[in-house]
Amino acid sequence: MLALDTSAKTTSVSFCDDTHVIAEFSVNTMRTHSQTLMPMIESALSCCGAALSETELFAVSSGPGSFTGLRIGIGAVKGLALGLSKPCIGVSTLEALAYNMIDQNGIILAAMDARCKQVYCALFEAENQTMTRLTPDTACSIASLRETIASFADAPITLVGDGAHLCFKELSDEFPTLVLASEPNRMQRASSVARCALSHFPQDCTDAADLMPFYLRLPQAQRELLRKQSTGGQSL
Structure with missing residues (x-):
């Protein structure tokens, strides 16, 4: 391939x-x-x-x-x-970005900078080398992610993608379970x-x-x- x-x-x-x-x-x-x-x-x-x-x-x-x-x-x-x-x-x-973290069990938030104060984003769960989609791909403001993240915030959520840092900066104080992936795994x-x-x-x-x-x-x-x-x- x-x-x-x-x-x-x-x-x-x-x-x-x-x-x-x-x-x-x-x-x-x-x-x-x-x-x-x-x-x-x-x-x-x-x-x-x-x-x-x-x-x-x-x-x-x-x-x-x-x-x-x-x-x-x-x-x-x-x-x-x-x-x-x-x-x-x-x-x-x-979904491909979420696969950067396929070896780590847990919730993954894939976020890309869509500009205009928006991100493209979706939530996934990796477990035993299998990826499960939790939410559809969507374009939304970072602020509007709060409600979605709140539904999964009881466990660590790993952020990947070039919008990960933006989301972490805006939301990590409110949601301390957010974890920023290493730079190679964000790309x-x-x-x-x-x-x-x-x-x-x-x-x-x-x-x-x-x-x-x-x-x-x-x-x-x-x-x-x-x-x-x-x-x-x-x-x-």
Whole structure:
């Protein structure tokens, strides 16, 4: 399996089988995914002596996340899978982030910075190498997370994702059971995308043509247009 994550600042590529991570490259710089992704795929395959044609399944984080980032990752997978006539799996970025903590039993809050004082978030529970979803993916204000967290605050809740620090800063005084994951475990990792994809295999396999991004809210340009239309053409 070749797995990719371009949903946030980190670009991550992993070449795996159903039991091992054979290669994983991650880059967290100011360079764009369009600059880093394809060279990383080439390098990962070259370093482990594999050919792209050996790939039997392509996996990618399909959202939520950066609109441009998601399109780049999904576009790359669509092109590669189409050329090889291989199946794809798109997985929730938040669920894949939770898989960073699959070896730790407990509640996990995956949170991504959605800007505009919002986060993309979902709660999961890891137990004995199995991940269970507790809440759907949603976009909400950090303040509105209080009610959701309160339902699970009797036990430690580990925060992952690039919105984890924001949530911890705002809510840890009120909820002392919140635990901030280490920085490597807060970043998107393609090996976690691969592990998440395996849990959805084969029921969620799709053809390359049907692979689509999952947005929890409209792109900013569309939101601005709707605002102008609702105010008679006046920008807010």
